[in-house]
């Protein structure tokens with residue numbers, strides 16, 4: 001019996017997925033940054049206005065979103081350094097896969113302590 | 126009519142061509158490396174040290190901006206991150222917005238938002254008053270004169 005095609009998803013492996021994740025995180029960070037500059041500008045309005053808006057950042061649900069934001073930034077930062085090494089280091093293209101593994105490894109290494117520390121601030125009061 | 130094929134290795138016509146995209150490409154990499162230091166330092170001081178996010182309020186910001194180091198730090202971070210992100214989004218728009226009109230208007234919107242945020246952020250850093258005269262004293266940093 002003939003089998004149906006096993007899907008048409010292009011599987012670009014490390015190179016493609018790192019690019020997708022780099023693009024998605026870059027766009028996400030940009031929109032957060034836009035909001036973050038506007039909320040910080042409230043220090044120029046009054047201490048009360050600033051403190052009131054900053055209080056929303058301390059809400060537990062927003063606290064969890066901050067973990068996502070920091071995770072996106074840390075990935076984009078390490079993978080950005082990988083891109084720089086691919087472009088400028090003579091052996092960069094040859095080791096791009098290993099460097100992607102290093103990006104993921106460093107990401108876990110930094111995020112585990114950060115998440116513990118940040119969530120204990122958010123939920124520990 | 127005969128057409129002549131240029132001799133091999135004649136230089137390509139460069140009139141009207143610029144290196145803007147090369148400079149943008151270089152800027153993405155240079156600003157990226159600097160942003161690692163600026164953003165990781167920012168996140169560490171604001172979210173990890175001390176009481177982390179619970180310590181953030183007007184007095185915290187005022188205390189930081191009393192130090193010119195943090196003024197320059199935040200100013201650099203503001204400009205580099207906004208220009209880096211804006212150029213990144215310009216690439217994304219070029220990739221996906223295929224109609225000329227749409228591409229143009231998306232970029233007009235992007236550059237407008239960028240200009241407003243950079244100007245606003247810069248003004249805030251330089252015109253900031255850590256001790257506004259009509260504010261409640263308990264909201265202000267400890268170095269403000271007691272009325």
Ligand code: HEM
Nearest residue numbers: 023026027029030077080083153157160161210213214216
């Ligand atoms: C933390 C340090 C950062 C590093 C090392 C970094 C590095 C890079 C690099 C190397 C590129 C690729 C440019 C190219 O392909 O020509 C890039 C793209 C991009 N970055 Fe960053 N970046 C950082 C922070 C940021 C921030 C804070 C934002 C947002 C404001 C951002 C938004 C973007 C966007 C939107 C792109 C375009 C993605 C694409 O074309 O697919 N990046 N970044």
